[in-house]
Amino acid sequence: MTSGVTERDRAKADRQAAILQEAARLFAERGFSGVSLEDLGGAVGVSGPALYRHFANKQALLAAILVGVSERLLAGGRRVVSHPGRPVDRLRALIAFHVDFALTDADVIRVQDRDLASLADEDRRSVRRLQREYVEVWIGILSALHPDRTADELRVRAQACFGLINSTPHSLRRTTGDPGDEEVRGILETMALAALTA
Template identity: 50%
Template sequence: MAVPTRNRRAEILDAAARLFAARGFHGVTIEDIGGAVGVSGPALYRHFSGKDALLAEMLLDISSRLRGSAAAVVTTAATPTEMLDALLNVQITFAIEQPALITVHDRELGNVPEQERRQIRRLQRLYVEEWVTVLAELHPGTPAARLRAATHAVFGLLNSTPHSAGELPSQAMRPLLHTMARAALHASVNTH
């Protein structure tokens, strides 16, 4: 029985993320990716036009999903405090479940074609602005630039999971990251 195309694409993207994180974009061939999912390298061209298109889709997809999750949180949570907790949970889930994507994004965004790289950056800016909007409601009078800087710093803290993955089980890591991120945000807006 053939694997549906959408599932096969997701399988290819997951395998490519792990390989790119381990060996770098230039250290991985189409054949390596195909081998990781049990098909010939050339068979991947049925799903992606090339390795750079695969990388672009991988990073566009996660940027779009994070942005969409943040927008959903902001429109459904009842209070700014609930919104912030939900935003933290979105980012923590991503950080714990997708450390390979964090590594790939940090190291390989420059290998994404320019048009897609601009789209990724735009989605990321929109994601950050969802956080800034919520933080501004919680801390009126704090300059947006400070809230934006604090958001990026908290992402750095939460996205450190590629370096700590496996040290603690997920059920212990989640509350640790949540507490640390909350404390960092509190300190950043209350220390001038």
Template identity: 50%
Template sequence: MSAGTVPGKSSRPSRKEQILEIALELFATRGYHGVGMDDIGTAAGVTGPALYHHFAGKEAMLSAALIPVSEGLRDGGRARLDAHTEPADQLAALVEFHVAFALERPAVIRIHFGELDRLPDESRRIVRKSQREYVEQWVDVLTRLQPGLDADTARVRAQAAFGLMNSTPFLRSQLPREQVAGVLRDMVHRALRG
């Protein structure tokens, strides 16, 4: 799956997406400041200067990775909500969607945790706005599922659930992927329902 995609979208990545994926893996393992354009070029099999045909620089790569992912989560969440009418089904679909994302995109999660402040201000604003909208989708479902639950408490529960799901870059499990997904889904449902 390419950097700018979320679960459910499959297509052959373009050369630009391939380069971005390589850059993300390098950023995730060595840190943003530990990677230069020449490093990315070498890993991608192109000269550092040739990368500038695709990206203006490392900040542009980071923006090209994190903005579409944040927007994709928001839009993917909305699609799952629209596909179901009952809050319990909507919540199950959101959990399934995010767990799949977290298992497929641990490098993006790691970069988000450690490098979000490296984004230019406008890119960071776009990412944060998409994230807030995504969180509010979860809050809406939780408050409809549990009518006595206030929005602030639902927001804390949603954020805690994201912490569980987004722990994937730090898991050192030998369990099969689907078993890890099942554990995460079960824990998230328990956490969200209190």
């Protein structure tokens, strides 16, 4: 029995993934308004108009990047905390998950910081809703560690932790797999855990 996925489907999915990766890189470098469809097409070896086979327009491409990463973060965070274990161990796993995201999707973080306002209103609302739900995943774990703290205080802690971790792409200009990545990962995980368990 086959899965129903053809070679053509796989090739299309691979091409879309390549377009999203290159779009994130170019938007991070030049900003959303500084990148043309021709730039995007050239980066993946197709003509600019050929991109319309995959995305309705440049704004739809931005939405695929930012809504997509918000959906992946929420799903991944929920998956991490669904595993049994002590709250502190689940928090460690959640921190490691977010640090991994920051180090592997640095371009997306830069795009989010600069170009969120370029999204259509509905897509921007979707990103904000998904982000709020992701914060609630963190609050659920933090409330088990700090039962005497209010949800508002725990939200501040979680947001401050994101600020610490997500600032790394702005201060480091390295490629994924750089020999220093493991050192940076260790520093960030240690600092985040110390801040959240204090």
